[in-house]
Amino acid sequence: xxxxxxxxxxxxxxxxxxxxxxxxxxxxxxxxxxxxxxxxxxxxxxxxxxxxxxxxxxxxxxxxxxxxxxxxxxxxxxxxxxxxxxxxxxxxxxxxxxxxxxxxxxxxxxxxxxxxx
Amino acid sequence: xxxxxxxxxxxxxxxxxxxxxxxxxxxxxxxxxxxxxxxxxxxxxxxxxxxxxxxxxxxxxxxxxxxxxxxxxxxxxxxxxxxxxxxxxxxxxxxxxxxxxxxxxxxxxxx
Numbered sequence: 481x482x483x484x485x486x487x488x489x490x491x492x493x494x495x496x497x498x499x500x501x502x503x504x505x506x507x508x509x510x511x512x513x514x515x516x517x518x519x520x521x522x523x524x525x526x527x528x529x530x531x532x533x534x535x536x537x538x539x540x541x542x543x544x545x546x547x548x549x550x551x552x553x554x555x556x557x558x559x560x561x562x563x564x565x566x567x568x569x570x571x572x573x574x575x576x577x578x579x580x581x582x583x584x585x586x587x588x589x590x591x592x593x594x595x596x597x
Numbered sequence: 598x599x600x601x602x603x604x605x606x607x608x609x610x611x612x613x614x615x616x617x618x619x620x621x622x623x624x625x626x627x628x629x630x631x632x633x634x635x636x637x638x639x640x641x642x643x644x645x646x647x648x649x650x651x652x653x654x655x656x657x658x659x660x661x662x663x664x665x666x667x668x669x670x671x672x673x674x675x676x677x678x679x680x681x682x683x684x685x686x687x688x689x690x691x692x693x694x695x696x697x698x699x700x701x702x703x704x705x706x707x708x
Contacts, residue, residue: 588640
């Protein structure tokens with residue numbers, strides 16, 4: 481079955497450590513996205529990538545980094561510079577040319593819950 | 598003021614009730630309106646989308662858009678316990694190329 485796989489489901493880290501969240505998709509989608517979800521704040525866009533080897537900052541990119549070396553993969557690194565890293569992180573993808581509108585929805589993974597203490 | 602406002606709830610209703618979920622938005626240039634459903638510890642999934650004022654039905658779900666009031670609604674008829682989830686409105690701003698999510702409303706349907 482096609483879909484988006486995020487791993488691990490739960491992740492615990494000590495403050496000051498970088499951590500990388502995995503996102504893999506087999507939907508053959510060009511565009512991929514990282515969102516952060518906090519209680520009462522909805523989803524906020526961290527980074528997105530429309531094609532391989534290219535990515536753009538979203539609304540809250542500070543303290544995060546990404547890479548897009550393969551179409552299928554879009555890992556997110558939460559660095560020690562991110563002041564409030566504890567959150568639920570969601571990866572999504574969409575086909576080319578349709579993005580986030582029309583009848584082509586964002587396909588989401590099931591998220592990684594990161595806890596930093 | 599947030600660009601999209603949604604009452605976070607929680608909202609609790611008995612099985613069979615009609616549920617009304619609402620969002621308001623501030624930018625009249627917003628063009629595409631979506632509702633996502635998110636079960637606990639899962640990613641959101643698209644439930645409905647529309648781009649024009651008026652109603653759109655899909656089974657027990659009706660999405661309503663009032664562009665003059667900048668108000669969107671999702672109605673659920675004959676609600677079921679399986680409808681218990683968080684419902685997120687999302688609005689696409691074509692000119693800015695942005696998809697903006699509401700805070701989400703947590704719904705619980707009691708048997």
